[in-house]
Amino acid sequence: MTRTGGRRSGAVAVPATGAAGPAGLSPAAEAGAVVDAVLADLPRHRGVVVDSPPGAGKSTLVVRAAGHLAAGGEPLMIIAQTNEQVDDLIVRLAAAHPALRLGRLSAGDYTAPARVTGRAAIGTRLADLGDPDVVIATADKWAWVGDRVWPWAIVDEAYQMRSDKLLRIAGLFERALFVGDPGQLDPFSVVDGDRWAGLSWDPLQSAVAVLLRHNPDLPVHRLPVSWRLPASAAPLVSEAFYPFTGFRAGTGPEERRMGFATGGMRTAYDRALEEAAASGWALYELPDRHTVRTDAEAVRAVAVLATRLLQRSPVTVSERGEHPVTAERVAVGAAHRDQVAAIRAAGLPAGVTVDTANRLQGREYDVTIVLHPLSGRRDATAFHLESGRLCVLTSRHRHACVVVARAGIPELLDAHPSADAVRLGVPVKFPDGWEANQAVLARLAEHRVPAAPPH
Known part of the structure; x- marks a missing residue:
């Protein structure tokens, strides 16, 4: 996997609470x-970039901007990265702007879901x-359209788009709005990108990273509020x-709460769930041990936590009301x-949804219940430190996140300090995975629940 740049320093962090912000x-x-x-x-x-943290209303901005641009009477193209994202945008655009005539370019074997x-x-x-x-279409589909130029384009999930894909379709539009989350997973490629490292047009860099290296004068805006993450999570994820x-x-802090209609049995699983409900976080910590990747004990812990959570009939209270x-509404x-x-x-x-980070x-x-990427490992590879x-x-939840991990990850990180090769011309990416993992684990340690010892 190739790591890409995209974060920029210089902005002032704002308070990660629901209180009044600047001014x-x-x-x-x-x-x-x-x-x-x-x-x-x-x-x-000619271009505008918008950085969006998790749950900051990125899709809402895309929908509003699409209506704003279409209202000017000029046709608009929207570029997404997956078919699922294209379908989601169609549903949201149709609901927000019912008068707009929408078109969806697809492959020949595409079958439209009922919602579309x-x-x-x-x-x-x-x-x-x-x-x-x-x-609206995916970037891959737009690459096959070459007989028209649009005055406007909106690129959704622009940080997850490789720059070579942007290069293939850049001739299709005159001006564009790029919207994405710089903190999420970088564009993925199975190709070794060392041959291009340091080049300003590195095809494996994100579309935004290459765009801004060649157009440093373009305005960059930042959405400052996460509507998904609760007050218990936003400070940690932000930092x-x-x-x-x-x-x-x-x-x-008091606007979202989670409780259980069914009492617990004082097991370690119940204590972890109760800690997560009370504080927003819990670390269910298994004994320190090197394991195979599909650690049977960790897998069982994740499954039991998800099962026990639903057995206890959790109920949430938020700005959306009270709901079971x-x-x-649970993901692993x-x-x-x-x-x-x-x-x-x-x-x-x-x-219950169970999937990889890429698909979540x-x-x-x-x-959410998370199996920590470094749990039980002997080493800390670039993949696991991403x-x-x-x-x-750790940023998919509205109320609580339970992390399952074996003890010893901080020591593993200390034994494998960040030592990526330094290449000329490659922007330094902050934070690196070593630093981010240490920050998260330091906070999770405050909500540690040891697993019950084996009988």
Whole structure:
């Protein structure tokens, strides 16, 4: 996997709470002011970049900007990275702007899900779509469209787009809005990128990183509020993964609560769940041991925690009201596909999402249970130290996150200090995975629940 640049220093971190922010602005007012500034900048520049922390309303901004640009009477193209993202945008655009005519470019074997049917014209070529106001497709599909130039484009998840994909379609539009999360997983490639390291047009860098290296005068805005992360989580995620462009939670410490309708049995599993409900975090710590990747004891702990959580009928109270936590609102995350397969085979309740960090990216749940990428390992590889991976895993929840890990990770990190090769011309990426892991583990140590000793 190739690591890419994209974080920039110089911005002042804001308080990660639901309290008033700079100049006494409420979270909603502060976020609204940034969105207004983004829309005002669009006609003034060839490109505008918007950085968005987890749950900051990135998709809402894309939908609003699309309506704003389409209202000017000029056609618009939207570039997403996956078919799922394209479908989500169609649903949201149709709901927010029912008067817009939407088109969806797809591959020949694409089958529209029920939520998309009737909301957009669907075809494999532009000629199949009629004359829609907005055309949406993946970057890979847009690469095959070369007979038209749009005045405007919106690139969604721009930090997860490789720069070579942007280069293939850059001739299709005159001006663009780039929206994405710089703290999430970097673009992935199975190709060794050493031959391009240091080049300003490195094809394995993110689209935004290369864009800004060649266009340093483009305005960069930052969405300052996370509406997903609770006040218990925003400070940790902000400090660990966004040290120079901090953000705050859109809700205060007392605005979200989680409890259980069914009492516990004083097991270590119950204590971990109760700690997470009370504080937002819990570290279910297994004994220090080197294990195979599909650690049977850790897999069992993850499965039991998910099962026990739902057995205790959790209920959340938030700005959205009071709601039970159903299986569909619970996710389990891991670093590897074989770990995911082992957890699924362990017998989780039906409806619980189990997936890798790559596939959980962009999703939101009430409660998440995470198998730490470094749990039980003998070494700390670049893959497992990828800060974006841990950022995704620890930033999907609205109420609570339980991390399952074996003891000894801080010692493992101390034994494997960050020592990536330094290459000329490669922007330094902050924070590195070593630093981010240490920051997260230091906070989780305050919410440590030791696993019960084996009988």
